[in-house]
Amino acid sequence: MSVDDDSTSCYCLMDSHSCHLLLDQPGCYALVGEPVTDAAIKRLRIAVFGSMEASSMDYNLRVYCVDDTPHAFQGVVTAETSRGGQLLEEPKTLFFKGNCLSLQVSIQDIPQFLWSIKPFTTCQEFSFTQVWYSNQQPVHCAFSLQRHSASTTQLSCKISVRQVKGHEQLLQVYSSVGESEKETVPFFMQADCTVTSQTGAKAFKIPLSIRQRICTTFDTANAKGKDWQLLAQKLHIQRNLPYFTKQTSPSAVILSLWEARHQDSGDLDSLASALEEIGKIHCKSLPQSPDEKETDFTF
Structure with missing residues (x-):
């Protein structure tokens, strides 16, 4: 240090x-360091939000990977609330290893007769550097889905977030795309929050x-x-x-x-x-x- x-x-x-810091007076301080070995782990909070687009046939899923802190995730919740986003699954924790390998986000098990997605967009990848040093902007990606019929009101699928040769988390999405916006759950209200203040x-x-x-x-x-x-x-x-x-x-x-x-x-x-x-x-x-x-x- x-x-x-x-x-x-x-x-x-x-x-x-x-990390505990005792100070004589308030101010702006930074804790800076680097991993000693590739066994180091960065805790990420994984969450998926959804919202209808201007066209009533299009539905967007947005997946976020942010630092596992109340402040970082609450920023995402605030931004999503302003755009009408719904939190579709309880956020989960992913242990991102310092092995210099990338993070892959993919969508799976889409009902093919009810929904379609643009070709070659089902899997998106982020470099190790993008994830490990994502302190200013949260790592996120979007999947744009289109329903074949206006009568389709249900969407079910899985979101896989995995690091190459590392850990994986699955988010199960069950959403009624026609219903009014659900109440988003602030991160600091969740029972499994690992960081207390x-x-x-x-x-x-x-x-x-x-x-x-x-x-x-x-x-x-x-x-x-x-x-x-x-x-x-x-x-x-x-x-x-x-x-x-x-x-x-x-x-x-x-x-x-x-x-x-x-x-x-x-x-x-x-x-x-x-x-x-x-x-x-x-x-x-x-x-x-x-x-x-x-x-x-x-x-």
């Missing part, structure tokens, strides 16, 4: 599924009383050697300690970072275990007078 270990203006911590009253927080007791205990080093650096070590946040040194309450910042890393589970067990381990270490290593008690953190 470009952030130096001894930086005191920001703190960056990367986990296997997320909790705010307000629903955000996971360490109970205030416990937070205050931890900060009181660890912000100032004492004779038992308990300080915020030990707390950071036991919570596996030991990089770039100079950043915490300049904070008014280093322990409070460490706990805020721990909260962010545990938003999904909201589980205090690992924090309780770390505090218990610290207590055991000092009970064994330091003599304790009868009237001197360890701080008891009870969850």
Whole structure:
């Protein structure tokens, strides 16, 4: 990373599924990197939308492959809503491997006696570079179908999205082309969303009383050697300690970072275990007078 270990203006911590950035003030920042091996994977969100064209006999299917983030997909939903597009199938996740091979999108199982499609357009391909670096514009393609009769109101087909020598996802389309527009489902409302961003009253927080007791205990080093650096070590946040040194309450910042890393589970067990381990270490290593008690953190 470009952030130096001894930086005191920001703190960056990367986990296997997320990146946490602590800053002194708001601003525009970018996380830039490149895969070390071709085993790297980019998570894509795959979705198909449909809408009638000006001619009542034509129907368009549009397939999107976007970054697997709420913001990226919600942009697609907004654009499709403005043009009357319907979300025809729950979006799915595709793992796009860093193997430098292309992405193929094809349409299958079209009812040939009811619908037709332009020749040589049933399979469309995107280069690896187009997909891997698609940060500004979502990768998308369209299939233009024509029904043979105005009495045909149903469309069923499959959309295959696959990477050469990689993973594949199938989207099953069942659409009533004559019915009014369905309600599009915002990405952030879906139950299988893998990226969470909790705010307000629903955000996971360490109970205030416990937070205050931890900060009181660890912000100032004492004779038992308990300080915020030990707390950071036991919570596996030991990089770039100079950043915490300049904070008014280093322990409070460490706990805020721990909260962010545990938003999904909201589980205090690992924090309780770390505090218990610290207590055991000092009970064994330091003599304790009868009237001197360890701080008891009870969850």
